[in-house]
Amino acid sequence: MLVDADPTADALALDRIGLWALGHYSPIVAVDGIDGLVLDTEGADHLQGGELPMITGMVNMFRARKLTARIAIADTWGAAHACVRAINRDTVIVPRGEIMRAVEKLPISLLRLQEKVVQDLRVLGFQSIGELSATPRAPLALRFGPEVGRRLDQTFGRMNEPIDPIRTTDLVEVSRSFQEPIGAAETINKYVGRLVVQLVAELEKRGLGARRTDLIVHKIDNTIQAIRAGTAKPARDVAWLSKLFKDRTEKIEPGFGIEKLVLVAVLAEPLVEEQKVSSLVEEKTSDMTPLIDIFGNRGQRVYRFAPFASDVPERSVQRVSAVAEALENTWVGHWRRPVRLFDRPEQIQAIAMMPDYPPATITWRGKRHRVKRADGPERIFGEWWMRPNELEAVRDYFVIENEDGERFWIFRSGDGVDPETGSHKWFMHGIFA
């Protein structure tokens, strides 16, 4: 099916995707050419688990809507622009300081020059960006003007190229310009604190709470740095929000000085007032969300464990979000469970009477343990209703204690009689206290 090109509709759609990316991925988003978006993700990728998980997540998000997206991460806008249009894969990450190696073989048409200039350069025999950058500048500038040199410098990061971020009118934004550039950490902290107070007042007026907040730092050498802080639930608390930014003041590089600070709540959700003191009895429930946010913005993994309905030990626990609804249920505690469980069971040598006696001795990590006492077997069957190849599988677990009182959790794969049920090898799976 053929459809006429509709550039205005395309541009509008691109704008919409840009605003979506602004709320999800990065504080600085702008339209790049007619078919792309540029995002400055520095200081924001940790919220998505790092650069690679972030861009694969983005690609999958587009694929789920039957769209194909290509994403490249590089040190400069120019390099990323060239790489993303040259790759065949979905994603590429150019390592720090390797722009030259990444772009030297790429055609000069990816240099964001005018069509005419590219044609003329081709006539002169230039094919790749590497060739062009190795040529003396003066003759090029004489013939084509300063544009070629400027684009090359921007691609290799020798000249900065600030991204002018897109904004919508309904973003809650407060800013502060300085007469004299500031640079000291205490001064930055002071003004960030004041901006947070203003932002909170603004949010309160609209009945919103911030989920993602960006601090955008405009420096006097025309560069922009952004710090993004996420919260696990809508926040409108001055102490909570300012803590998240003051924690990372050291990440701001003032350079020659900062002339403007902007604080934007890019993602805000409705937050209604709640009456805190409502009963005569003093309730001792403390809200841990601010603490969870502090850890999350530092890049730590924060989670809770929750029971999962499975008899197989390693499947019986699941990690849930730390702010997930607290569940009352817990594991069925009839049988002893070890404090430490190995990721993958370690094979051991065991001397045991078949079919259902515990071993008399085991050898684990080259050390022989004489089994003094034992409990078992606790038989666990494979979950054939979820994984068909576990139809016959059986594990027999034993708790054993050696002469020194060390207690281990071992199992035999198989029921001791039928070879169909497992290999009949023994494994160490955990350590009891």
Add this chain to the structure above:
Amino acid sequence: MSAVRAQVLADLRDRISAIEGESAKKAGCLPFGVAEIDTILPGGGLAHGALHEFAGGGAGTVDGAAAALFAAGIAARTEGPIVWCLTRPDLFFPALAQVGLLPKRVIFVESDKEEDVAANMEEAISYGGCGAVVGEMVRLPMVVSRRLQLVAEKTGTIALAVRRWRRQTEANDFGQPTASTTRWRVSVLPSESLPVPGIGRPRWFLELMRSRAGECAEFYVGACDGQGRIDISTGSADGQDQTGRSRYSG
């Protein structure tokens, strides 16, 4: 005579705690509920607003299983949420649930770097709303332990450091001085004997190796029960063999 002496001693203690300042105001402690242990500890239990250190003995220096369960038992008896900082996520939560720690109470903070554990602990302690903050760490230098102790004194949260080394030979690090209020070593012992073959209640050898303003002691205890309580073990420490050989040990 003895009454006078007791009065003089109590008076002296009051004056010392007044000199110590803020820490005295947040005083209070979490008794074990075992008379033998509580009388040894100054204040009659594990002090709130203090750092306590736990390590395993023998192979327990590497797996830290008994030390972690002992700490979990203490955390289970506090009120409020627990923050557990670690780098090696091999803890099996059902075991912690069996000593009375509910999964909804515990927030895990996993970091890649060893140094982040202490920083996370400090953050969680200074937050103030937690019942206890547990950290599994390899190194605990004097400076770090002092910071944790001071923050804990300020907020009254119990800080529990579970020491866990990579190799058994590194464990002599435990002799280095730290600012922690108490320091415990928990070693596993053969379990209490049962009249039938099988494993009874696990027993631990609990060494109180350091206690600020208190004496050191050793105890034979039964491991944490369903509410996280320990008790002085009645089973004999030695001569387990005489009570009857296990049918399986042949």
